[in-house]
Amino acid sequence: MNVLIIPCYIKTDWDKNCLNRLLNSIQNQTKKFDRVYVVDDLSPLSYELPFDFVEHIKLKENGGPAKARNVAIEKALELNAKHLFFTDHDVVLDKNWLYEMSTFLERINFEAVGGMTYAYGKTLLDYYHDINGTLNGKWLLPDKKELWYMPSLNFGMKSEIAREFVFDERFPTAAGEDVDLCLRLRSKYKIGFCPTAKVWHDFGYKNFFSGFKHFVNLFKKYKSSSATVYEGHTVLLWDSSEAIYKGNMYESNL
Amino acid sequence: MSLIYRRKANQSKIMDTVYDYFGEMRPFVKRIDKKWLIPLMVFLKTIEWSIYRWYKTPVRRFYGIKGNELIYMITSRCNERCAKCGIWKNPESDTEHLQIAAFIDCLKTLHHNLYQVTLTGGEPLLFMKDVLLIAEEAAVHKVPMIIVTNGVLVTEDFLKRYAELGHILVFSIDTLEKEKWGNFRGKDTYDKVMSNLQLAHKFLGGKLRIQSVYAEETKNDIPKIKELCKQMNIQHVSQPYMDFGGVWHGVKQIYENKNDNIICAARKNICIYPNGDVVKCFDHYRIPLAKESLGNIEKENIIEILCRKRSTEISKIMKTCNFPCKYLSCNVPEIVYE
Numbered sequence: 001m002n003v004l005i006i007p008c009y010i011k012t013d014w015d016k017n018c019l020n021r022l023l024n025s026i027q028n029q030t031k032k033f034d035r036v037y038v039v040d041d042l043s044p045l046s047y048e049l050p051f052d053f054v055e056h057i058k059l060k061e062n063g064g065p066a067k068a069r070n071v072a073i074e075k076a077l078e079l080n081a082k083h084l085f086f087t088d089h090d091v092v093l094d095k096n097w098l099y100e101m102s103t104f105l106e107r108i109n110f111e112a113v114g115g116m117t118y119a120y121g122k123t124l125l126d127y128y129h130d131i132n133g134t135l136n137g138k139w140l141l142p143d144k145k146e147l148w149y150m151p152s153l154n155f156g157m158k159s160e161i162a163r164e165f166v167f168d169e170r171f172p173t174a175a176g177e178d179v180d181l182c183l184r185l186r187s188k189y190k191i192g193f194c195p196t197a198k199v200w201h202d203f204g205y206k207n208f209f210s211g212f213k214h215f216v217n218l219f220k221k222y223k224s225s226s227a228t229v230y231e232g233h234t235v236l237l238w239d240s241s242e243a244i245y246k247g248n249m250y251e252s253n254l
Numbered sequence: 255m256s257l258i259y260r261r262k263a264n265q266s267k268i269m270d271t272v273y274d275y276f277g278e279m280r281p282f283v284k285r286i287d288k289k290w291l292i293p294l295m296v297f298l299k300t301i302e303w304s305i306y307r308w309y310k311t312p313v314r315r316f317y318g319i320k321g322n323e324l325i326y327m328i329t330s331r332c333n334e335r336c337a338k339c340g341i342w343k344n345p346e347s348d349t350e351h352l353q354i355a356a357f358i359d360c361l362k363t364l365h366h367n368l369y370q371v372t373l374t375g376g377e378p379l380l381f382m383k384d385v386l387l388i389a390e391e392a393a394v395h396k397v398p399m400i401i402v403t404n405g406v407l408v409t410e411d412f413l414k415r416y417a418e419l420g421h422i423l424v425f426s427i428d429t430l431e432k433e434k435w436g437n438f439r440g441k442d443t444y445d446k447v448m449s450n451l452q453l454a455h456k457f458l459g460g461k462l463r464i465q466s467v468y469a470e471e472t473k474n475d476i477p478k479i480k481e482l483c484k485q486m487n488i489q490h491v492s493q494p495y496m497d498f499g500g501v502w503h504g505v506k507q508i509y510e511n512k513n514d515n516i517i518c519a520a521r522k523n524i525c526i527y528p529n530g531d532v533v534k535c536f537d538h539y540r541i542p543l544a545k546e547s548l549g550n551i552e553k554e555n556i557i558e559i560l561c562r563k564r565s566t567e568i569s570k571i572m573k574t575c576n577f578p579c580k581y582l583s584c585n586v587p588e589i590v591y592e
């Protein structure tokens with residue numbers, strides 16, 4: 001059983017449109033999900049989901065994306081799900097995403113998997129994120145056999161490990177909670193990389209100039225969370241890593 | 255010579271920044287396939303790099319796992335004159351000695367990640383008041399503490415308080431023969447240490463341990479020390495002789511007998527010198543990139559020091575580092591007492 005979990009905090013019409021776009025890409029998967037949870041984290045904007053394959057969980061309190069994902073993880077584990085997958089509302093999945101991710105988990109001896117993330121927009125800021133690998137996983141150096149970390153917008157894991165490792169709910173926003181999970185998880189298991197499992201992430205830049213402030217704020221947010229995470233994982237953090245982009249995505253030494 | 259270390263703190267701060275910047279930019283530029291975009295992309299990368307380096311985050315919280323050992327060489331001064339060791343030959347001056355508050359801050363910052371704090375020296379008990387402050391702070395944060403001592407300065411009052419805090423005390427003993435003792439220690443402290451050992455046993459019970467240095471000079475003494483530990487029902491550990499600036503001789507076969515696939519675990523360590531300089535292992539002088547300290551806790555936050563690019567690079571090297579110092583008890587994954 002393959003379950004997809006999407007935490008949602010919908011503030012604007014743009015967010016609403018993103019979510020619908022994502023759900024369309026889920027509907028078009030060549031291999032279907034057995035269950036799709038959209039967990040609403042008490043969004044300020046109300047919205048309906050015109051897709052009958054979605055289970056819409058509405059939380060009564062805003063608890064952050066870590067908490068929202070954990071609520072759905074618990075439900076999925078009750079159903080004895082085999083694989084749990086995660087993405088975000090501002091992402092579009094390639095039609096073979098589930099097929100590629102689940103086949104990877106079946107075939108290769110890794111307990112978790114990350115896929116390849118491209119920027120959805122076409123501005124120079126999007127180009128920057130693509131070559132920088134801002135929202136991509138990071139290879140664990142020097143071997144490039146496994147990942148140091150994988151952001152939760154393009155992530156999957158076997159359910160057995162979700163019984164041991166869930167998201168830390170003390171993270172109040174969508175920044176750092178996925179790094180934290182990966183570092184804890186890696187104390188015991190390995191995260192593999194599947195370059196053919198593609199998603200596109202929409203950073204929301206209209207053009208270079210109007211997007212610039214958003215660009216700066218994005219890294220400020222990551223810095224805040226990384227300072228937090230760094231304090232927690234000094235040993236594993238000291239492992240060297242390299243952000244994945246299209247120029248090194250096939251360098252795996254598997 | 256390991257463990258003996260003198261330099262002005264923070265000498266290389268600007269070089270650190272330059273190294274860090276170019277270390278980020280060089281591989282990044284290679285990724286830019288549209289060459290005309292290089293200046294703009296480097297500009298954006300510089301913004302990202304500057305935010306990571308200088309933007310002070312409003313929130314600081316602590317998560318994670320207890321995977322680190324904080325090892326504080328509280329002083330290089332010593333009341334003994336051991337032949338195995340040269341640390342006592344280079345005592346720090348008063349101005350070089352770190353203020354205790356800076357170490358306590360460091361401990362407070364890191365405690366969520368510490369499975370142990372270890373005090374060594376020189377002789378830690380020369381700073382008994384500070385040692386107890388650290389022991390109290392460690393107990394508040396539930397971090398187990400170990401002090402390695404030559405055993406001469408131990409007092410009943412100290413032991414009482416230390417036992418209440420629940421920490422571990424390690425006596426360094428290399429022989430039980432009074433005649434050898436004077437040569438080994440350079441001082442006639444045999445009776446004092448032996449009576450302190452009994453006193454410590456009375457207060458600490460199983461929280462007392464003995465550590466010996468395995469060398470040509472001691473290889474026949476160690477079985478007797480082990481026997482004593484057995485009788486006292488306390489744990490014993492031997493660590494191989496290394497170059498601490500002493501004049502003893504290592505036992506060659508020791509490495510041949512051991513499984514040489516053993517990986518040095520010193521990456522877990524955060525080591526602080528008497529002046530507050532931070533290194534990842536006290537044998538860092540063997541690694542060219544690690545020769546200079548990473549920073550000084552009197553002047554900077556320990557997290558910032560540990561997050562430097564050079565820290566990560568050094569840690570990468572340490573992962574496959576393979577010198578005999580990997581056998582020292584602070585560099586093995588979990589200390590094995592027998």
Ligand SMILES: C[S@@+](CC[C@H](N)C(=O)[O-])C[C@H]1O[C@@H](n2cnc3c(N)ncnc32)[C@H](O)[C@@H]1O
Nearest residue numbers: 338339375376377402403404426494495496498
């Ligand atoms: C340097 S001492 C400092 C603490 C205290 N002065 C003492 O002697 O226990 C720390 C530990 O290192 C051990 N040691 C001293 N010289 C050594 C050497 N050359 N090789 C290996 N260990 C050594 C000591 O026996 C002691 O257990």
Ligand code: SF4
Nearest residue numbers: 332334336339376404
């Ligand atoms: S081994 Fe310990 S007691 Fe002996 S000289 Fe060195 S620091 Fe002092």
Ligand code: SF4
Nearest residue numbers: 518535537575577579
């Ligand atoms: S073997 Fe371990 S202790 Fe020795 S220099 Fe290398 S990392 Fe440091």
